[in-house]
Amino acid sequence: MKGIAKLASELGISTGTVSRALNGKSDVNAATRARVLEAAQRMGYAPNASARNLAKGATNSIGFMIELNPETASNSDNFFMGVFDGVQSVLMQHGLELLVLPCPTDADPYHYLQRFVARETVDAMIISATQRIDHRIDLLQARGIPFVSLGRSESGAGYSWIDLDVEGVVNESIDRLVAHGHRRIAVTVPRRGINFAELFHASYRSALARHGLPYDPALVIDTAWSELGGYEMTDRLLAVPDRPTAVVLIYEMMALGLYRRLMELGIQPGRDLAVITFRDEPALRFLSPSATCFRMSLHDLGVAVAEAVLAQLPGHRTSPAAPVVQMRWPMVLRPGESDAFTLPPETSRSRVKPRSA
Amino acid sequence: MKGIAKLASELGISTGTVSRALNGKSDVNAATRARVLEAAQRMGYAPNASARNLAKGATNSIGFMIELNPETASNSDNFFMGVFDGVQSVLMQHGLELLVLPCPTDADPYHYLQRFVARETVDAMIISATQRIDHRIDLLQARGIPFVSLGRSESGAGYSWIDLDVEGVVNESIDRLVAHGHRRIAVTVPRRGINFAELFHASYRSALARHGLPYDPALVIDTAWSELGGYEMTDRLLAVPDRPTAVVLIYEMMALGLYRRLMELGIQPGRDLAVITFRDEPALRFLSPSATCFRMSLHDLGVAVAEAVLAQLPGHRTSPAAPVVQMRWPMVLRPGESDAFTLPPETSRSRVKPRSA
DNA sequence: CTGAAAGCGCTTACAG
């Protein structure tokens, strides 16, 4: 004998009563409940998850799918760790378990997700690394699984998502650079990638248009999502005809490579080239000159994501909040030295002077 | 009707036969199996995980517990993402699922783990962030749960662990620095933390002893596990009486803060102070002067961990390998410029010259 | 307040 049956027989009561005592049902004698709780504690008993889930028709756990492929995993750094903690802080209060599901490099994200969905391993999902066209969203909607997407997609409609406010970041960056006299502003945009890159690109175009500046495809630099990507794109950036005087990086860690290559070339960020990076990151804090970037709370983002999930779970709805959440997560400018100069009108071109020809 | 019963009734056969067909049992008519497979595919059917686990008495999933607290999470960077991918590459071949279980900052790791263990949510566990005394190991051994520890502990005995070869790294670092004429070699060791820090400290002492060098507690700098920790400890490092000429960093990212502070002080790593960092990391590659560190494959480490888990799972043992794996994962020196100088005998002291008094 | 019993959706000896 094992499990609840063993507990019950030791106590000389029925498994039903044990179950009710353990689950905090009100119709249990106080003394009985105390005995049950004590015995469970003493014997290290906890209900078997599979049996419990089967009986209750719910798993009480939320899946959080992340991708391990280099393109998005490099982006992970401490990003997801911070978000997990925020998510957990909410879920724990509701007795829900967070299961992080890492999709391997060589697996198809759609099929990876499908397994968990079809097998009903989780009650709800959080997905990330959203693609422009992302069939995972169609799948989740078709199956009626509650989910929140950390990132937007053009797939589906009326689903909950929370995404970093790329538009805000790009707009503020471009406004700031234009105000400093820049006209030739480059951006780094990985060619293939998550929808985030598309949004970044589109925001860039519209921000330029708002300022009456022409869109020059040559200023959109294809770059790998990594420190190394930042290093490797530097020469291409500087080789663009009518050399750009500023660059906005889609991924913060690219700044490390960019800075290094600029230094090797004798070009000084913040004097010869304005640089704005994306998200404030501990590893960036020690760059010199300090990098202008945008900060946000990973923890709070996680909290918001978890709350958006709860809003879809019957029995966990805290407030009469709308079940569908769609929001861009605000990011706040953290001015640094890397773009702290104004371009004199007459020299607004070819201000970048490499040490050697 | 739903699930396998629905599938069976649509096909006009029993659920038993459907189950056998789906599970690849040999005693099923080929045509029947084909019909079942086709229907399952078409209807997007997959067996309910809870019911299946309950019936089989196994979950076919492996938990990987990580901790989100700042001390270890900062260390996580891309470390765990790389390891997960290696683990997955092995588990997928065995039809096992990897569930990452992130222990929240404000939760007790022991109780967090206990829930999953007592509820039989997973068939085996991988734990990390091992403490010197770590009751999780006692718990897992007492319950007879197969597990592998990514890191050693003084708790328990005869369990499987794989740990980075701290001893090797420290020995090689000290040998190298001593060969370059250094006698006053500092190390950064967080005061409270995982067992890793204890091992680092102990290795340092024994390496010094091997060279007949005295152990000076003042050379053991208490440092936070972060980039900022590296920045903040720099002044204390330089203020140690009979100033050290070299430092070995326990956590690679500390180098970012250290470099920055040294630069502010006009002190040049690799000329005025020898620096050796721990693990090779993309973010370090762009430091100038380049940092001497140790490289390893996160993916291969993950593979080894997964194989150590499989060795304990009946039915998954690939080779007649010993069930208990205990190994230090080798790390290979990647020489950089940060320690590429030899101390002249006569100036082996007070070689560090700050710009200002 | 408690017990007996059905049921959650599977898998698997056991017959045939």
Added chain:
DNA sequence: CTGAAAGCGCTTACAG
């Protein structure tokens, strides 16, 4: 090769 049935360990109406 297939079906009927028991059983996995819980939870929860339903009686009493």
